[in-house]
Amino acid sequence: MVPALTGVAIPRRGGQTDGMLETLDLTQRLAKKEFREALTRLGAEMQVLQRLAHDHGIPVVVLFEGWDAAGKGDCISHLVQNLDPRGFRVQVCQRPTEEESFRPFLWRFWRRLPPKGQIAIFNFSWYNTLLDRRLQGAVGLHEWEQDLEEVNAFERTLGDEGTLVLKFWLHISKQEQKRRLKAWEDDEAQRWRVGRSNWDRHRRYAECLRHAEEMLARTHTHRAPWTLVEAEDERHRRVRVLEALAVSLRGALHDRGVAVPAVETILAGRDTKPVPAKNRHRDPLAGPVVFPAGSLLARSNLSLKLERPEYDQALAGAQARLRELHFNCYVRRRAVVLIFEGWDAAGKGGAIKRLTVNLDPRGYEVIPIAAPTAAEKAQHYLWRFWNELPKDGHLTIFDRSWYGRVLVERVEGFCRTEDWRRAYQEINEFERSLADHGAVVCKFWLHISPEEQLRRFQAREVTPAKFHKITGEDWRNRAKWPLYLEAVNDMLRQTSTSHAPWTIVEANDKLWARVKVIRTVVTAIENALDDRG
């Protein structure tokens, strides 16, 4: 059984430590079978809850604090595997930069708050800063009190304005911490994670504990409660985090009067209604689509496919290799920029999900690109993409991209002909800047046939878990295949450069497409790093 989420009873005041961390039962373990069952349930639930929170504009802040080596990174990785990567960002907030230290200490956290409908996951937060200051003796008791009040006020105002704030403290014993730090030191691949400061804090475990207990007690509020996590068992802590998030999301949605389907309803696929037969769309596409002979699209073989067993093996292998290379990129400070474009329903989201699922979420971001906001429209069209570039060592995935200029903006007439005509060169130059700086750039066009698209659209209208994925907009776009085809062909012809090549991904078979995408990224990074595994 998954342990029930019991409210943590913590006294609200008092300088004395209350020992609530020490009262946690660190021997709790979760068996494999129960873990799997819990995951099936929570995974399905989270998908629905995240979408509802997004649709109802709830901003969510999830922060992870706790002992060194308690498993924060692991919890975050596991958490995001159960989230739509377009809906969260991981914020790593360990040491402030100089720019940041020249502002009130909450400044760098305010700037990283999620907009409505998004989730910000903080790997370290304001608490880490406070605790560090306290441990280093940089603040006296009075300032410490003030600091705690300041973060309480901060979280209260976030909560009052509608932000859901979840705080996790991952707890392990001193013995367990020692064991883990030693294990890391003994492992060549992990040794870099242990420094003198870790051992220093380890030696001062009791002192840390005292300050942490006080901090937790003083900042455990109605609006932003702490969830204490017994973090010695990996399965237990992972489930505990997911469970707490699910409960909170349910609560927040409920407070807003949103009807949230029960877990059983979700699991049975009865949580949404299919499009009524009379409202289903007829195919708006008049006549067959003709691919110009010799074009890249005409030449791609859409019958390529993978069988499930072969897929499972190939996928796992490619993902594992990508994880290694992602880490190597970090060490060697090489940025990776991946661009996903493709026909509606070609499977971009699914491919991105499989690409990222095993990566360290502190090292990548998925940027979904929609119509520009007013502030973005007041700038050069490339401005918002420049702003989102990864820093060296990080990986950024653009789910749709600057190619919107020569695709949707061209076809829909959102810019003048001279604008999109000029854009090919501008885009090539932009990507050249990335490549010259050392970034690995891969661009994917996910290609499906018009017939396959129709099948998928129709399936979305009748498959419970997919109703939300199909709108009138998709059908209207479908009517414009010939116009888009022309735009895509021009784009492929004019922006296929050696420094930022296009890869056409045959995506009639999703399994084939996913593996091809990851393998392409693997090869590109291997070539860039001259690292052939």
Add this chain to the structure above:
Amino acid sequence: MVPALTGVAIPRRGGQTDGMLETLDLTQRLAKKEFREALTRLGAEMQVLQRLAHDHGIPVVVLFEGWDAAGKGDCISHLVQNLDPRGFRVQVCQRPTEEESFRPFLWRFWRRLPPKGQIAIFNFSWYNTLLDRRLQGAVGLHEWEQDLEEVNAFERTLGDEGTLVLKFWLHISKQEQKRRLKAWEDDEAQRWRVGRSNWDRHRRYAECLRHAEEMLARTHTHRAPWTLVEAEDERHRRVRVLEALAVSLRGALHDRGVAVPAVETILAGRDTKPVPAKNRHRDPLAGPVVFPAGSLLARSNLSLKLERPEYDQALAGAQARLRELHFNCYVRRRAVVLIFEGWDAAGKGGAIKRLTVNLDPRGYEVIPIAAPTAAEKAQHYLWRFWNELPKDGHLTIFDRSWYGRVLVERVEGFCRTEDWRRAYQEINEFERSLADHGAVVCKFWLHISPEEQLRRFQAREVTPAKFHKITGEDWRNRAKWPLYLEAVNDMLRQTSTSHAPWTIVEANDKLWARVKVIRTVVTAIENALDDRG
């Protein structure tokens, strides 16, 4: 006579130096009388041009490069004295931060580009970075070529998308540079400006010159031409810069088909038409406004005034002292946050202008606050203000502010009653965070009587230079005096704190108001720094 803006004939290619900097006539001087005449003309013209450029959404980039001690700071200070401070930002871009060095080198400049209708003034730009790299021998000839191509592509795409790009190179001779660096060294107040790197570059003047000439020649393009400025004479260089900007703005407006009035028309005040008599507004305010007895507003003496000679002296003295204190704040790393609120037409803009006109523009920013954008609405209402906080040592002026929550949002019903009621505490806490971090916080309510407001509104409808300052919105707000009065009284009562006090500025007399504002800031900084001059 002001020297005509002659096109600079620079060959577009060729590695050889062409000596165009050396051919400049550095002996050019501008007499005081001619300087004054030129300023009168350019000042009036710039006011109109800046407004038109704003209204037609033209983004403007003005960058300053040139020799150390050539007078970049002085040119920028003088330029912005002739601009509406709400329409520009000065971007200081000397050395990249670590965050910035982890991205393609244009990243930090892209992020600082102005949105439509705004002016970004770069004190050092991408050129300084390139030249520095070249001088340090960090790049070979091939990379140097690539760098130059990259910035050309960058400026071309900005220009093609409608940004006006002006580039100034301030030129002085080696002898003059030596004289200035020595003069600085001999002056205790200026000594900090001279370091080893300045002398190093001075010694390598000839080498710098060669690289600079090549860079200028290679990046002097149709879209983004260089203006070479003979910078030895202060008056000459100041006028040259203003003149070049005026010519460029005129050209850009002309290209967009905007009718720009001739200088003579502007000077004669014939550039806009008054509101026709039949369209002028009647006073929408029903009955007299009653100020609650004992309220701060009721107790303020609106008959306070200053005569012109007294004003001139008091203003000059206060401005000079503020300039000193602004610098002292920089040295001692204390931030200053000034908030301006007040009745429509109370004179906020004029007060801000007099406050900033003598300050070093690299050390302050004016943030005009309008209705939040969509991206800002998707965040906590304080988010956009947190984002704009000054870094330590800098001064930020909010022209309207977070108090919009308890003023316009309350009166117009843009938020719920519980939201603005809660806001008093949230705002006090926010300002407490600023004060705790060491910022000096002053809040001004510019107070005029309803009768004085009516006089000003009516004057705006018939005074040529002021037509653009009055809209139907102002008249509609005027009808709501009683509601706003209640909101203002509540605000003053609930957010007057010792760490961020309100100052009621009696503003029926503009001269009195301007001096009071500056003196209040001076006293607040003196107290904070314990520096009584």
